[in-house]
């Protein structure tokens with residue numbers, strides 16, 4: 001019997017997990033090692049503002065696995081012995097594989113002093129944004145909250161906008177500040193998107209400061225690279241993501257950040273039995289930004305290639321799209337939409353995002369094996 005292990009159940013594995021019966025029917029023994037819930041990142045900011053609840057934005061991947069006849073380990077992979085083809089979990093299980101698929105996502109680096117501090121909240125995993133909503137609502141209602149957001153990319157802008165939206169909707173006083181080490185907001189997007197976002201912040205009372213980086217924490221103060229400090233009740237960290245150290249600690253070929261190096265077939269360049277998708281890989285042919293859209297597009301290719309590698313067949317090539325649609329949720333019922341050089345904002349943008357996000361999760365929940 002061939003053995004397949006899925007490590008992590010993120011955007012790049014959902015497609016396979018929803019079609020797990022296909023492997024099981026073919027006589028493959030399937031093990032999924034993952035936290036029980038998958039959280040859809042596109043709805044993360046809306047979890048903070050209260051537009052979505054946990055049941056809107058999450059999927060029980062444990063139930064999905066078990067109902068298809070797979071073995072679900074609610075656990076995390078602690079190490080990979082790529083030469084012996086065995087993964088070990090934090091809970092002490094050892095699981096041997098013929099094929100291993102890695103989709104363990106990415107993490108936000110927490111500057112010194114922030115780890116373990118209840119005030120400092122990385123934007124990943126996005127379930128932390130739901131926890132933050134509950135914590136904000138538990139604060140003394142008459143107190144004005146100081147919310148600092150570090151990072152001016154898409155996630156930072158959405159976090160700031162949705163923190164503000166929550167406070168407004170629930171009548172909480174709050175000052176929201178957004179600081180970025182870059183010289184403008186949304187640096188990976190067209191300049192007009194950055195300007196629109198900055199105008200929106202200004203119009204809604206979010207103070208934006210460019211060219212400032214949070215370098216650490218001391219008690220309730222955030223420390224900046226220029227020596228200044230600033231007190232905050234909550235600091236949302238959206239300063240960029242990097243792969244978890246899991247792959248770097250194994251014999252698998254990784255890049256300088258520790259991402260699994262894969263070829264066009266999403267197959268490890270050093271160990272052919274290992275595949276990967278999403279934020280934790282380095283696609284060798286071209287650099288890909290760490291966006292869920294790539295993980296979602298890689299998912300059917302991963303599914304086909306895992307089947308082919310276990311049962312025989314030709315591996316498919318993943319061809320990344322050049323442009324993709326990105327819609328920022330601004331928490332007030334509007335969105336900022338970009339695709340290539342196209343930029344627009346308004347209510348229609350959020351309605352479209354909401355429609356696409358809900359449709360995506362409906363498809364995942366209702367998928368039938370082929």
Ligand SMILES: Cc1cc2nc3c(=O)[nH]c(=O)nc-3n(C[C@H](O)[C@H](O)[C@H](O)COP(=O)(O)OP(=O)(O)OC[C@H]3O[C@@H](n4cnc5c(N)ncnc54)[C@H](O)[C@@H]3O)c2cc1C
Nearest residue numbers: 008010011012041044076077104105278279290291292293
């Ligand atoms: C607030 C926010 C909003 C975003 N919005 C968008 C958007 O609108 N559009 C877009 O394209 N991108 C968006 N992104 C980026 C997007 O979140 C990531 O690119 C996407 O999550 C990558 O998916 P993934 O499958 O690689 O990882 P994930 O979906 O993060 O899944 C990885 C999974 O692996 C699990 N895991 C980690 N380590 C282990 C381990 N050792 N063992 C087992 N399991 C493990 C994690 O718990 C997680 O469940 C957003 C990001 C943030 C933070």
